[in-house]
Amino acid sequence: MKHSTNQQTRRGRGPAHRIGRTLALVLPVVMVLSGTLAVTRVNWSGSPAGSVLTASDASVIGASTRSAARAPQDVLRDQLLTELHDKDPGVALTHLQQAVNGHPSLAEHCVSIARALGRAAVRVYGPSRAQSYARPVCDTSFATGVAAAHN
Numbered sequence: 222m223k224h225s226t227n228q229q230t231r232r233g234r235g236p237a238h239r240i241g242r243t244l245a246l247v248l249p250v251v252m253v254l255s256g257t258l259a260v261t262r263v264n265w266s267g268s269p270a271g272s273v274l275t276a277s278d279a280s281v282i283g284a285s286t287r288s289a290a291r292a293p294q295d296v297l298r299d300q301l302l303t304e305l306h307d308k309d310p311g312v313a314l315t316h317l318q319q320a321v322n323g324h325p326s327l328a329e330h331c332v333s334i335a336r337a338l339g340r341a342a343v344r345v346y347g348p349s350r351a352q353s354y355a356r357p358v359c360d361t362s363f364a365t366g367v368a369a370a371h372n
Contacts, residue, residue: 297320298333301317305342343367
């Protein structure tokens with residue numbers, strides 16, 4: 222009787238058990254790797270025209286830690302401030318609205334970015350001209366930034 226119990230125990234740990242154990246170890250690793258690869262394919266730059274980066278992209282590997290540690294809203298704000306200086310606040314506000322429409326997660330940062338654009342517009346164009354670019358992007362945050370910088 223003991224011999225037949227021993228055979229049942231051995232059968233329970235046969236090929237199916239080994240396959241199950243292997244899958245239990247391999248599947249979590251595969252899931253983590255696929256999730257990591259999916260995150261590296263997301264366009265975090267905020268510019269809709271930007272190309273998709275892969276983990277093996279040389280420009281990503283060679284990028285400084287300063288840009289790697291920056292949040293998407295900080296990158297967007299800096300891009301828009303550059304546009305404000307190079308072009309005009311109207312272009313920057315249009316691109317802010319497009320970025321928020323394209324990436325809804327940026328909506329919570331829209332007000333602070335628009336205010337920063339308003340303050341910068343006053344420094345570059347003066348309060349009257351900066352106010353002329355105001356439009357209802359992120360409510361009236363741009364105009365609020367202009368007024369705060371003027372006072």
